Amino acid sequence: MTRARIFFTGVGGQGTLTATTLLARTALDAGLPVTSGEIHGMAQRGGVVESTLLVGGYKSAIIAPGEADVILGFELLETLRGLPMLRRGGFVVGNSEALQPVGVCLGRECYPPLEAVLETAKGFAAQVVLVPCISLAEQAGTAKAANTVLLGAAAACGALPFGVADLTRSIEKYLKPKLVDVNLKALALGAEAAKAGQAA
């Protein structure tokens, strides 16, 4: 795969944009042309953050419904909300864990079950892989590395134009030295969980 539209969606503060930039740098290092976009104006903590990465020679930095080859969902509900962006035969790699929106906490709205993502995407997506990113990141050393867990999962199940080894190099090259170890651990845990999930 050398041409791909990747749609990222998550909640402010989750590291969605950091992950987007890391993938963009990985693509550049692989010699692939890249353009990326983000919307974060009103995304104070708790709002939705969406970003895009288009690899392989696209000029537009946005993705329209039905156009995404890959959806990377950093939060379960946002993954579900982002599904209309997916093209038939695309990949969905997401976090199986939830961050409650305020309406849910107030009891005014119901958080959809995990199965809603699987049910909706079934028969349309080539593959749906959900891994518990926050728990695995905590296991790696900090919940903040949940974004890297997701990248590890996505690379391991073949959703990205690059592999776990490319991401390992990027983490070593572009993250602050004190963050490298914990993120490498998170990347590996994500990759492992995705492979286990695929086998299951």
Added chain:
Amino acid sequence: MGKELLKSEGGDTLLLLGNEAIVRGTLEGGVRFVTCYPGTPSSEAPDTFFRLSQGAPYYFEYSVNEKVALEVAGGATLAGLPTLCTMKHVGVNVAADPLMTLAYVSAPGGLVLLSADDPGCHSSQNEQDNRLYARLGGLPCFEPATAQECKDMARDAMLLSRKLETPVLLRTTTRVNHVRGPVVTGDLPATPYEKPFVKDPAKYVPLPASARVMHKRLRAILDGLVAEADASPYNVESGAGELGFISSGVSRNYLTDVLEEEGLVGKVRLLELGLTYPLPENRIAAFLSACKKVLIVEELEPVLENEIRALAQTRGISVEILGKSEHLPRLGEFSTANVRQAVRAFVGQPAAVVEALTVPGDLPRRPPNLCAGCPHRAAYYAVREVYGDTAVYSSDIGCYTLGFLPPFRAADFLLCMGSSISTGAGFARASGKPVVAFIGDSTFFHSGITGLIDAVAYNHDVLIVILDNRTTAMTGHQPNPGVDTTIFGENPNPVDLMALIRACGVEPVKVNPLNHKATLAALTELSKQTGPRVLVAEYPCPIHARRVGQAKKTLPARVAGDPAACLTVRDNLACPAFAMVDGQFTINAEQCDGCMFCVQLSPDLKPGKKEAK
């Protein structure tokens, strides 16, 4: 993105945000003076200048508002320095007064105005098209589409402005400011440019007699620029055939992707415009003459479309021109999806069928919310307790506009930056109802203060609550005139807000909004008075306090009693640190900022214990 932007030799490939690329481009154009008022989607441009400002070859300031920013910038270019002034589209309305005359007075050192427009209203109150300001004010206009073009056009806008001594508009849109892509850098200039000021009042003072001469000079510059636009490498033609497309700005990206995916590259004619005002008239005329039918692809207003229609009529070119009315919307932003449908209709193909999943329409929404520990939440809670629905709430632009949402519903109307006091005053005068006007510290300095002066002068009956969180939080924690701390340490010259209010003629009352009892007492007292009254609710934004290393270490709150008894607190505060786990109220220790406001509202909530964590 750090110091590599200041590296003097070019030739590197950097992965840059559009706004960062603009910084590099203006540096390559020799910029030495930068002013701004922050505002999404422009903010990362000035923020990057600010971060790199120590020891950098330019002066930088966050001005008090856009009008002041442009006026200070105007002074700098008159003094002979290459100057950049940045703002969001609605900011240009604030700066419109000096802008309209600036092009008359001229810009000897060079002056580029960055206007970041927001088609789709991602973070704005309207989606005005500021290309019209280029026409109104007589400013040459560049419209970049990629990160590389942001860099190149920012540089060339600066060089062109210097050459012509006239201000130039660099007009971007949200998707361009926030695009991220590879940028090949050029060299920074070896010698700094300046043009010493020579007194010449007839040239620089627009009295009526001299203004008429200046206007003539400006029109001559713009007329002369048509040849430059015709020859500009940013105005590029490709392809062949009878069907033509003309596009500018970010729409070019959507159009070229669609032409490629539809297999139309080379089979249709394409004219891409980057230097769009004045129009490259001769080039467009030649293009029109070669086509039978042309589709103009541009977001928002039919600016090019109308001008190109007029051009065809003037030159007697018989060609069918299509655009907004036939195929493309005037509202919102474009995407490959709607441009694809327009292109297919134009070339006579059936509409493309898009296959996409549908999800339930009633998914829980995730509106942006006041953060955990935000002092505005406490201030709104107290105001609601005193006034409930009896008062009308006049709101303003900032994080606190989010108080619009339930449970606070603390915004009944809003016009623009700095309007809450004056609009609230007008409403109170007209209706006789109690009015509470909310305004942030930065917004008060920006243009709220004139409303206060008016309220005092005409004894308007309005309670003004200044939500002073010691920073400009909404746009990314930029310093404003009142702040005591920035990312570079203490502000040596803070403006005393309390003294300023006093000087306007009101004795303000100051409270810490996180101290509920004191705030409630102050509000109750103020609610019994009439005329203009000011409550300053001062407490630092917790995110800002953390960023500048001034956050007080506190433990998260916890449920110490009956969780069911805390549900009223949950309903009244809607703090994002609150959660329901297995139907039980709980406080998420990871999210809680330890502000301890909720603890004051229920005996069942308690400060965290040391051993708890």
